[in-house]
Amino acid sequence: MEQYVTFLVNLERRxxxxxxxxxxxxxxxxxxxxxxxxxxQSSLDLFGLMEIxxxxxxxxxxxxxxxxxxxxxxxxxLGVVFVxxxxxxxxxxxxxxxxxxxxxxxxxxIIFPEGTRNHGVSMLPFKKGAFHLAVLSQIPIVPVVFSSYxxxxxxxxxxxxxxxxxxxxxxxxxxxxxxxEEVSEMAESVREQMMEKRAEExxxxxxxxxxxxxxxxxxxxxxxIQITKTPTGITGTCHMLNNKRYMx
Numbered sequence: 001m002e003q004y005v006t007f008l009v010n011l012e013r014r015x016x017x018x019x020x021x022x023x024x025x026x027x028x029x030x031x032x033x034x035x036x037x038x039x040x041q042s043s044l045d046l047f048g049l050m051e052i053x054x055x056x057x058x059x060x061x062x063x064x065x066x067x068x069x070x071x072x073x074x075x076x077x078l079g080v081v082f083v084x085x086x087x088x089x090x091x092x093x094x095x096x097x098x099x100x101x102x103x104x105x106x107x108x109x110i111i112f113p114e115g116t117r118n119h120g121v122s123m124l125p126f127k128k129g130a131f132h133l134a135v136l137s138q139i140p141i142v143p144v145v146f147s148s149y150x151x152x153x154x155x156x157x158x159x160x161x162x163x164x165x166x167x168x169x170x171x172x173x174x175x176x177x178x179x180x181e182e183v184s185e186m187a188e189s190v191r192e193q194m195m196e197k198r199a200e201e202x203x204x205x206x207x208x209x210x211x212x213x214x215x216x217x218x219x220x221x222x223x224x225i226q227i228t229k230t231p232t233g234i235t236g237t238c239h240m241l242n243n244k245r246y247m248x
Contacts, residue, residue, distance in 0.1 A: 002053070005077050009050040017162025018044075018152070020051045024169035027142055028054050033108045034172060035134040038144045039123050039194060040112035043071055044153060048146050048167050049110065053078075059110040060098060060129070081109075095129055099136040109133065113187065119155070121148065123195050126187045135180055140172035143190050145197045168197055 013020075028036070033056070038045070049059070059075070063082040066072045075082075081098060102109055111133070113126035134141045145168045152163025170193060178186065 002078060005074055006050050006053065009046060009074065013047040016160075018047060019164045020048060020167060021164065022052060022167045022169070024171075025052065027169040027171055028052060028144075030172070032139065033102055033106045033137075034140045034142045035130050035137070036108060036110045036142045036144055037113045037126075037130050037190060037194075038110060039146055039198065040114045040117055041119060041146060041149055042117055042153070042155070044149055045112075045146060046071065046074070048165070052144065052167055052169065054108050056106060057108045057110060058101075061112075095133055096136075099133055102133070102137045102139065113191075123191055123198070126191045128183050128187055131183045131187045131190075132180065134175045135178045135183060138175055138178075140174050141186075141190060142172050143170040143194050144168070145170070145194050147198065170194070170197060
């Protein structure tokens with residue numbers, strides 16, 4: 001079933017004129033299972049998923065996606081585990097079952113830790129489910145970063161053209177010996193690694209701090225300028241990696 005879904009999704013991607021550059025693919029080719037965490041932007045993520053989908057792999061997704069027409073059907077065909085996020089007890093139960101399934105069947109699981117679509121340049125705070133699952137299963141976490149689609153896709157402005165995006169698979173992060181108490185710190189550490197890599201792949205230029213008067217901003221994290229090409233010209237936006245934003 002998986003090979004048919006992959007064929008259909010890749011065919012559709014090529015018809016749309018989208019190409020993908022995968023970097024660090026070897027980090028997903030280990031024989032042992034892992035928890036793969038990916039930043040979530042839009043339904044276009046499905047194209048990237050099918051490009052890197054490992055052997056013996058499943059995915060956790062919110063239950064509402066099951067009812068999204070063709071997308072829900074494709075996800076069901078892939079064996080996606082749908083989680084009822086409205087019910088905390090059901091969500092916890094689903095994670096426990098996924099942990100047991102992962103250990104027993106040696107299956108990797110893909111999770112979008114932001115929990116919802118994020119079109120911004122930064123990343124939303126990560127939910128802890130993926131990291132709880134990794135610690136419970138004592139298997140590594142592999143962070144995967146999808147670069148921005150902004151050069152060829154903008155939902156608000158109804159822009160969708162041919163283009164290219166980059167997928168970067170970072171080295172596995174061991175959870176051996178990790179305890180539940182360390183989950184929050186682990187989630188934030190992985191998020192920071194992914195944001196730094198995304199900043200590199202989108203080719204942001206570091207903002208020169210000396211041109212900002214010391215009295216105007218107190219910077220507690222890196223600041224970047226995102227240069228975006230649009231049909232009407234070029235726009236620049238200054239972004240801090242803590243989700244604060246300054247127009248320029």
